[in-house]
Amino acid sequence: MDITDQLNISRRGFLKLTAVSATVAATPPLVARAAVPDVARAPVTQQVAMEVNGKPATLSLDTRTTLLDALREHMHLTGTKKGCDHGQCGACTVLVDGRRINSCLTLAVMHEGSKVTTIEGLGTPDALHPLQAAFIKHDGYQCGYCTPGQICSAVGVLDEIRRDVPSHVTADIGAKATFSTAELRERMSGNICRCGAYSNIVEAITEVQEGRA
Amino acid sequence: MKPFTYEKASSPAQAATAVARERGAKFIAGGTNLLDLMKIEVEAPPHLVDINGLGLDAIAPTDEGGLRVGALVRNTDLAADARIRRDYGLLTRALVAGASGQLRNKATTAGNLLQRTRCPYFYDTHQACNKRLPGSGCAALGGFSRSHAIVGVSNACIAVHPSDMAVAMRALDAAVETVKPDGTTRRIPIADFYKLPGSTPHVENVLAAAELITAVTLPKPVGGTHVYHKVRDRASYAFALVSVAAVLQPDGSGRVALGGVAPMPWRVEAAEANLPKGAKAVTSSLLAGARTTPQNAMKVALVERTLGAVIADAGA
Ligand SMILES: Cc1cc2nc3c(=O)[nH]c(=O)nc-3n(C[C@H](O)[C@H](O)[C@H](O)COP(=O)(O)OP(=O)(O)OC[C@H]3O[C@@H](n4cnc5c(N)ncnc54)[C@H](O)[C@@H]3O)c2cc1C
Numbered sequence: 001m002d003i004t005d006q007l008n009i010s011r012r013g014f015l016k017l018t019a020v021s022a023t024v025a026a027t028p029p030l031v032a033r034a035a036v037p038d039v040a041r042a043p044v045t046q047q048v049a050m051e052v053n054g055k056p057a058t059l060s061l062d063t064r065t066t067l068l069d070a071l072r073e074h075m076h077l078t079g080t081k082k083g084c085d086h087g088q089c090g091a092c093t094v095l096v097d098g099r100r101i102n103s104c105l106t107l108a109v110m111h112e113g114s115k116v117t118t119i120e121g122l123g124t125p126d127a128l129h130p131l132q133a134a135f136i137k138h139d140g141y142q143c144g145y146c147t148p149g150q151i152c153s154a155v156g157v158l159d160e161i162r163r164d165v166p167s168h169v170t171a172d173i174g175a176k177a178t179f180s181t182a183e184l185r186e187r188m189s190g191n192i193c194r195c196g197a198y199s200n201i202v203e204a205i206t207e208v209q210e211g212r213a
Numbered sequence: 214m215k216p217f218t219y220e221k222a223s224s225p226a227q228a229a230t231a232v233a234r235e236r237g238a239k240f241i242a243g244g245t246n247l248l249d250l251m252k253i254e255v256e257a258p259p260h261l262v263d264i265n266g267l268g269l270d271a272i273a274p275t276d277e278g279g280l281r282v283g284a285l286v287r288n289t290d291l292a293a294d295a296r297i298r299r300d301y302g303l304l305t306r307a308l309v310a311g312a313s314g315q316l317r318n319k320a321t322t323a324g325n326l327l328q329r330t331r332c333p334y335f336y337d338t339h340q341a342c343n344k345r346l347p348g349s350g351c352a353a354l355g356g357f358s359r360s361h362a363i364v365g366v367s368n369a370c371i372a373v374h375p376s377d378m379a380v381a382m383r384a385l386d387a388a389v390e391t392v393k394p395d396g397t398t399r400r401i402p403i404a405d406f407y408k409l410p411g412s413t414p415h416v417e418n419v420l421a422a423a424e425l426i427t428a429v430t431l432p433k434p435v436g437g438t439h440v441y442h443k444v445r446d447r448a449s450y451a452f453a454l455v456s457v458a459a460v461l462q463p464d465g466s467g468r469v470a471l472g473g474v475a476p477m478p479w480r481v482e483a484a485e486a487n488l489p490k491g492a493k494a495v496t497s498s499l500l501a502g503a504r505t506t507p508q509n510a511m512k513v514a515l516v517e518r519t520l521g522a523v524i525a526d527a528g529a
């Protein structure tokens with residue numbers, strides 16, 4: 001942002017906030033305390049090697065590239081979706097070294113040596129992952145945009161319960177974590193479905209869990 | 214996002230030196246807060262130093278009978294640790310009340326303590342915000358302030374510190390361990406870690422430039438009943454409107470810290486003497502000198518009622 005933008009902002013701020021202008025006016029000039037001098041910086045490219053869906057991948061990327069963009073734009077694995085790009089929807093959920101994370105809030109260059117699994121790596125149209133099959137059977141979606149994230153998240157949830165990770169609705173955190181509908185709803189809350197397919201999603205995941213139990 | 218150079222640190226001390234070398238450089242841990250803010254250019258570090266993989270991810274006993282939690286221990290792993298669940302249940306409860314499963318798998322102990330406010334005007338670069346751009350004003354004062362702070366505020370900023378974990382850490386008397394670029398280490402009690410906004414809301418804690426958090430220590434367990442009660446606009450995956458962290462003892466004594474009401478986890482030790490008298494007495498000394506806006510004045514009653522529920526729960 002350049003100085004004129006900064007002044008415009010402060011001007012609007014002053015106009016709106018005459019009541020508090022005493023404090024505001026007492027603070028030193030704007031530029032002096034900006035966190036970082038805003039000089040133009042050139043993009044930086046760096047190499048990173050990771051394993052994606054069991055296959056090695058070496059990429060040369062702008063350091064700003066998120067894991068999500070690396071998967072979609074550079075490896076053309078477009079199953080993983082971008083909803084909010086800010087950790088608020090879960091559409092970008094993938095498994096990294098077996099744990100579910102939001103791929104939009106991590107940099108690709110931070111994943112040297114990581115093992116990444118996306119929806120494409122869980123199953124194929126001919127050999128579906130049990131959760132993929134269960135989502136189809138139970139209509140666990142309408143538009144399908146949130147579905148890859150929901151399924152990757154569900155893989156993570158079932159594993160977290162097996163590994164005894166407690167949740168917000170766990171009544172006794174001293175006891176071993178168990179599966180229940182309330183647990184599932186809480187643990188899947190990081191995946192928003194704008195079509196509201198939640199109850200069918202719960203049925204699909206529950207069937208897979210029971211099949212394993 | 215502004216371009217930046219990236220390096221993976223080779224040791225904690227080297228990480229601090231690397232951040233000290235370039236003005237505006239930053240550590241990156243889980244990245245869940247920093248990258249969020251870099252995308253909208255509220256943060257624009259020219260250089261990132263990745264502190265993952267430095268062995269700062271262990272939870273180990275201390276000589277004093279407590280635990281040392283590495284700065285890079287993920288929120289999920291801290292919440293799930295058997296010793297934390299048994300002796301510091303408040304911490305597990307606060308952690309699992311925050312964010313989502315995916316985020317907790319990435320979020321780290323130090324990153325959680327240092328996460329920035331969720332004030333919407335801090336996020337909106339078209340708005341005046343003294344925290345983001347010192348001297349530009351505070352759009353929240355004349356704007357929507359329902360989620361903002363009611364104690365510890367100043368005319369320059371009324372933002373809330375959003376962490377749930379930090380509220381539990383405050384009630385548990387945790388301490389922050391650090392290393393500076395010159396290799397010196399120090400231990401900061403969490404009570405002295407955060408700073409009130411005053412006229413410099415962009416300064417949020419006592420860390421020096423390039424000072425790296427290496428661990429957070431928990432003192433010997435204090436027993437008691439541990440309760441974390443978070444009130445929010447939806448039942449999960451939302452920040453606190455108000456939260457109450459409490460450790461209550463059978464004799465009626467205890468500790469109380471609040472989230473969602475102040476620029477830091479809010480605890481007034483003197484207020485705890487009023488616990489036997491009930492929620493109203495504790496709340497009036499905890500929130501003495503509160504400065505509310507018409508939109509967030511309801512937080513006073515919300516604190517009192519939530520604390521009342523917590524005391525009742527613990528007694529049941
Ligand atoms: C949608 C969403 C919902 C959320 N909901 C909640 C919630 O309900 N409750 C809650 O408490 N939190 C919530 N969070 C915030 C989340 O808890 C934080 O983003 C997370 O804890 C930050 O940790 P991190 O390791 O990812 O930090 P990073 O983003 O890596 O770092 C944050 C800051 O800390 C600095 N830093 C990191 N480690 C160190 C270190 N060791 N020494 C010195 N400086 C360091 C970085 O330079 C950076 O400035 C939510 C986040 C999102 C995106």
Ligand code: SF4
Pocket residue numbers: 330332333334335341342343344345350351352353354361369370371372414
């Ligand atoms: S309350 Fe603080 S963070 Fe929010 S706009 Fe005002 S100065 Fe910025």
Ligand code: FES
Pocket residue numbers: 081082083084085086087088089090091092093102103104105
């Ligand atoms: S795209 Fe990552 S959480 Fe929404």
Ligand code: FES
Pocket residue numbers: 140141142143144145146147192193194195196197
């Ligand atoms: S199926 Fe459309 S968003 Fe979930």
